[in-house]
Amino acid sequence: MRKLDDIDIVVLTYRGDGLLRDCLDSLRAACGSEPRTIVVDNSPSASTRAIAEAHPGAVYVESPGDPGFAGGNNRAMPHCTRPYVLLLNNDTVVRDRASIERLAEFLDAHPDCAVAQGTMLLPRRGFTLGGTGTFLTPFGFLYSPGFDVPDRGQFDSPAPVFSAIGAFMMFRRSVLPEVGGFLFYDHFRSYYEETDFCHRVWLAGREVWYVPTPPIEHLCGATMSMFPRREMMRQFIRNSWFSLRVCLGPWRRARLMTCYAAVMAGHAVLHLLRGDWRTFVDDFGLYGTLFSDAGEVRRTRRIVQKKRRRTDRDLFRRVVRVPPVRYFLRTAKANS
Numbered sequence: 001m002r003k004l005d006d007i008d009i010v011v012l013t014y015r016g017d018g019l020l021r022d023c024l025d026s027l028r029a030a031c032g033s034e035p036r037t038i039v040v041d042n043s044p045s046a047s048t049r050a051i052a053e054a055h056p057g058a059v060y061v062e063s064p065g066d067p068g069f070a071g072g073n074n075r076a077m078p079h080c081t082r083p084y085v086l087l088l089n090n091d092t093v094v095r096d097r098a099s100i101e102r103l104a105e106f107l108d109a110h111p112d113c114a115v116a117q118g119t120m121l122l123p124r125r126g127f128t129l130g131g132t133g134t135f136l137t138p139f140g141f142l143y144s145p146g147f148d149v150p151d152r153g154q155f156d157s158p159a160p161v162f163s164a165i166g167a168f169m170m171f172r173r174s175v176l177p178e179v180g181g182f183l184f185y186d187h188f189r190s191y192y193e194e195t196d197f198c199h200r201v202w203l204a205g206r207e208v209w210y211v212p213t214p215p216i217e218h219l220c221g222a223t224m225s226m227f228p229r230r231e232m233m234r235q236f237i238r239n240s241w242f243s244l245r246v247c248l249g250p251w252r253r254a255r256l257m258t259c260y261a262a263v264m265a266g267h268a269v270l271h272l273l274r275g276d277w278r279t280f281v282d283d284f285g286l287y288g289t290l291f292s293d294a295g296e297v298r299r300t301r302r303i304v305q306k307k308r309r310r311t312d313r314d315l316f317r318r319v320v321r322v323p324p325v326r327y328f329l330r331t332a333k334a335n336s
Helices: 017-031 046-053 068-079 098-109 173-179 193-203 229-247 250-273 277-290 294-306 312-319 325-335
Strands: 007-013 036-041 058-062 084-089 113-117 120-122 168-172 207-210 216-218
Touching (some): 007 017, 007 068, 007 098, 017 036, 017 046, 017 084, 036 046, 036 068, 058 068, 068 193, 084 098, 098 113, 113 173, 168 173, 173 193, 193 207, 193 312, 229 250, 229 277, 229 294, 250 312
Parallel strands (some): 007 036, 007 084, 113 207, 120 216
Antiparallel strands (some): 084 168, 113 168
């Protein structure tokens, strides 16, 4: 059985003392004090510090200014010293130490794999699956076949995926120099940061896998509900647009970004036809911001492309999937 003392667990929290306490208590019950836990507090408070310091082996890190999921996890990296790092949401509950051990065992047995995601269940949605990794579509958007669907054994085998989900994601700390020397972009704050990281991992010649494990429970959105949904969507679109421009080669970039822009325009026109002027204006206003960071894209692109070891063609062969029509309809309904 794989020991847990090779793993640093990073738990990010933002005004979520109750969630954090439940998460840390579950870790202690399942794993004891073996894995070292780094609690990053994006809204530093004495109460959160007390909860963290009461947990054996925990390290409390103040993260003022709420830099989001991206910035908060970046601030944890200097405190991580063990070979593997597990990102674990504060709104999760771990029932079985094997949930964590199997990810480390898989990484041990597969040296080309640098990132592994385990199994999650969604208690608030009737204990459906909480995502089994995501794929890239030919249109530049993401496809998550294992999100909010019943578990009928269809995801019981390990499989390569385009991106792991950051709520329960383990990676080799040694991969960071291979992907540009950093985990996430600070300016991403929240949304798409783990997908961009996994994209860079693939480009560096490494792999990302979904690994079935004893499931953890993920409340999914407990922290997200504190923020306006419209602003969250804007962050997601800006971040994904930035990442695709940085990571893709010229031909794939031109093709996917054209499709991406067309879908966004269609989404805006649909709201116009419905009489939703506010969303229509917001959608088209976002277009102007998408090109305002061209200089930063060029600078970052030079860093990322210098590390490239895999072609887009090889990557797309591994991680691009076309979703069924019902998936598009369900996604469109959820975002309308």
